[in-house]
Amino acid sequence: MTTAPSLAPATDTVLKADGVTMRFGGLTAVRGVDLTVGSGEIVGLIGPNGAGKTTFFNCLTGLYVPTEGTVSYRGTRLSRKPHLVTQAGVARTFQNIRLFANMTVLENVLVGRHTRTKEGLWSALLRGPGFKKAERTSEERAMELLEFTGLAHKRDHLARNLPYGEQRKLEIARALASEPGLLLLDEPTAGMNPYETRATQDLVLAIRAQGTAVLVIEHDMRFIFNLCDRVAVLVQGQKLVEGTAEVVQADDRVIAAYLGAPVDDNTTPDDAADPAPTAETPPTTDAPDPGGAPSADTAPDATPPADRPAQGPTGDTP
Numbered sequence: 114m115t116t117a118p119s120l121a122p123a124t125d126t127v128l129k130a131d132g133v134t135m136r137f138g139g140l141t142a143v144r145g146v147d148l149t150v151g152s153g154e155i156v157g158l159i160g161p162n163g164a165g166k167t168t169f170f171n172c173l174t175g176l177y178v179p180t181e182g183t184v185s186y187r188g189t190r191l192s193r194k195p196h197l198v199t200q201a202g203v204a205r206t207f208q209n210i211r212l213f214a215n216m217t218v219l220e221n222v223l224v225g226r227h228t229r230t231k232e233g234l235w236s237a238l239l240r241g242p243g244f245k246k247a248e249r250t251s252e253e254r255a256m257e258l259l260e261f262t263g264l265a266h267k268r269d270h271l272a273r274n275l276p277y278g279e280q281r282k283l284e285i286a287r288a289l290a291s292e293p294g295l296l297l298l299d300e301p302t303a304g305m306n307p308y309e310t311r312a313t314q315d316l317v318l319a320i321r322a323q324g325t326a327v328l329v330i331e332h333d334m335r336f337i338f339n340l341c342d343r344v345a346v347l348v349q350g351q352k353l354v355e356g357t358a359e360v361v362q363a364d365d366r367v368i369a370a371y372l373g374a375p376v377d378d379n380t381t382p383d384d385a386a387d388p389a390p391t392a393e394t395p396p397t398t399d400a401p402d403p404g405g406a407p408s409a410d411t412a413p414d415a416t417p418p419a420d421r422p423a424q425g426p427t428g429d430t431p
């Protein structure tokens with residue numbers, strides 16, 4: 114299987130991943146993946162369960178140190194420390210929701226702002242005028258984000274009491290609080306009903322309209338093909354195809370990958386008897402997260418969604 118070339122976007126490049134490889138012992142979860150995201154772009158990352166999508170996100174955000182390859186944000190090599198990646202301008206949400214369960218909705222968003230506040234320890238302890246002003250500004254911005262994501266009316270609710278769809282929205286609000294230039298979303302609609310999924314689609318478009326590029330992993334093909342300017346397909350850790358929704362949907366290798374048929378570069382159109390995964394037949398809507406990244410510096414007390422058990426915060430680090 115050959116790896117699909119990276120299609121450089123016409124716009125300025127925000128994210129550039131070059132030859133990213135991640136090995137876990139004998140298993141190569143991500144193999145030589147090149148990917149770019151341009152400013153103003155929404156790029157989709159799809160692939161069957163276990164294809165390496167979350168692992169790739171973890172390599173981009175410093176949770177995993179790639180075995181090989183480099184990741185740059187706006188032309189500068191990204192740090193291997195998650196909080197510095199966030200500070201540089203790359204924010205993310207997690208496949209397994211990670212919120213501060215016993216904090217309010219507003220407090221969760223305020224936590225997301227910490228990389229953008231300059232007030233130091235003494236300022237906080239003395240609670241001087243500088244600190245109070247910064248606190249007010251942060252709260253105003255957090256409230257704006259809650260309005261933006263439709264959660265303002267829940268500002269004083271504990272995160273753990275929110276329905277699953279709203280927890281996912283809160284994760285997005287918290288990620289946006291760090292004022293990112295690039296937002297990575299790992300299955301933002303998993304477990305949502307069609308109405309919530311549609312609202313999330315509109316939210317992602319609004320995020321792009323505000324100047325933040327988006328890279329999104331999803332199994333919901335309707336969501337991906339409606340939303341994305343470009344879609345990359347990962348299969349067994351390798352990028353198989355990259356292109357517009359039309360190009361990807363028409364590619365026989367994508368069809369074969371989703372249907373479990375052997376992937377062969379010489380596959381001809383006649384070899385694919387079954388239709389491509391379409392909006393009507395998404396491969397799956399939700400999936401377990403073997404590589405869901407823990408992050409001590411983002412949220413130590415993850416909230417398990419009602420319909421999925423929490424994954425241990427330490428069990429899935431490399």
Ligand SMILES: Nc1ncnc2c1ncn2[C@@H]1O[C@H](COP(=O)(O)OP(=O)(O)OP(=O)(O)O)[C@@H](O)[C@H]1O
Nearest residue numbers: 137142162163164165166167168400403404429430
């Ligand atoms: N920390 C780890 N240690 C060992 N293997 C891992 C680790 N994280 C991920 N893997 C393995 O890497 C492969 C890719 O997993 P990953 O979670 O990235 O897939 P995915 O494409 O996100 O799948 P899904 O759609 O189910 O979320 C899997 O075989 C997984 O078991």
Ligand SMILES: [Mg+2]
Nearest residue numbers: 166167208402
């Ligand atoms: Mg995943």
